[in-house]
Amino acid sequence: MSEVIQMPPLRVEALAPNLTWSEVLRGSGYDDVASLPDDVAANVALMAIQMFQPLRDQLGFGLTVLAGGGVRSPAMNRRVGGAKASKHMLGVALDLRASTERRTLQIYDCAAAMQEDDGGIPKGGLALYLRKDGGVRFCH
Numbered sequence: 078m079s080e081v082i083q084m085p086p087l088r089v090e091a092l093a094p095n096l097t098w099s100e101v102l103r104g105s106g107y108d109d110v111a112s113l114p115d116d117v118a119a120n121v122a123l124m125a126i127q128m129f130q131p132l133r134d135q136l137g138f139g140l141t142v143l144a145g146g147g148v149r150s151p152a153m154n155r156r157v158g159g160a161k162a163s164k165h166m167l168g169v170a171l172d173l174r175a176s177t178e179r180r181t182l183q184i185y186d187c188a189a190a191m192q193e194d195d196g197g198i199p200k201g202g203l204a205l206y207l208r209k210d211g212g213v214r215f216c217h
Contacts, residue, residue: 093130103142104144105145116167132198147165169202172216173216185203
């Protein structure tokens with residue numbers, strides 16, 4: 078009689094209609110999806126459905142996940158100077174920008190409104206990062 082081997086769950090490329098694992102893993106310090114801890118992978122998948130896609134649908138334009146602005150390994154988080162308890166390491170944070178500063182600011186404004194009005198995305202963690210000259214860098 079042969080032994081049954083339990084395989085980890087299959088993780089497909091698409092997390093949500095407008096977000097892929099490759100976008101979230103770019104600059105993460107992880108080699109691939111299979112190297113993510115299961116709880117972190119589950120958090121990323123939930124965040125894609127509960128936060129990213131509703132925000133993307135509301136805005137109606139493309140959102141870019143910055144390299145290293147998706148999930149991060151603890152080593153990569155240290156390398157980029159992330160907070161010691163960074164939510165990126167748990168798979169519950171994304172750094173986003175759009176094609177222009179104006180649209181990147183719209184990401185922040187839309188997310189704030191959706192959080193405040195209980196409009197479909199979870200509350201917390203929202204921040205707008207600016208350059209030294211006051212220009213918009215990205216939305217967290």
